[in-house]
Amino acid sequence: MGVAYQLSCGHCTYNQNMYMGFGFSYCSLSSILEWYKDDVGRQRIRDFIQTDKEASFECFDGLYVCQSCHYLLNEVYLHIKSDSDDYTNRHTCLRCSALMPSKPIDQIEDVQLDCPDCGNEKLSVQSYMDWD
Numbered sequence: 001m002g003v004a005y006q007l008s009c010g011h012c013t014y015n016q017n018m019y020m021g022f023g024f025s026y027c028s029l030s031s032i033l034e035w036y037k038d039d040v041g042r043q044r045i046r047d048f049i050q051t052d053k054e055a056s057f058e059c060f061d062g063l064y065v066c067q068s069c070h071y072l073l074n075e076v077y078l079h080i081k082s083d084s085d086d087y088t089n090r091h092t093c094l095r096c097s098a099l100m101p102s103k104p105i106d107q108i109e110d111v112q113l114d115c116p117d118c119g120n121e122k123l124s125v126q127s128y129m130d131w132d
């Protein structure tokens, strides 16, 4: 089950909702295909479904932290693996176009996040609802 968080900065007006975790539609590759948007990723999912039904995968909404500008990107992480193939989706920063780390943060409450706008240390993190 996923949890929605509100991140806010005590020094500037930065305020952002982040959806973390996974829902029912993340439980199989064919259900992921129903909502997954990226065309390259969709094709890869289809390939895995057709060629290897035993492929294992990991899929959740996570928080990518840009290493260049500290922008916070709330996006889906998808990693599919079979004996012969391996796929990890990648994202780029919406602010500076840098390639985001290959794996996002999945436990937002365990980390200390800098404000992407003013650089102040430690955003406040508050969970406000469960989704799915």
Ligand SMILES: [Zn+2]
Residues within 6 Å of the ligand: 066, 067, 068, 069, 070, 071, 093, 094, 095, 096, 097, 098
């Ligand atoms: Zn960036």
Ligand SMILES: [Zn+2]
Residues within 6 Å of the ligand: 009, 010, 011, 012, 013, 014, 115, 116, 117, 118, 119, 120
């Ligand atoms: Zn700030």
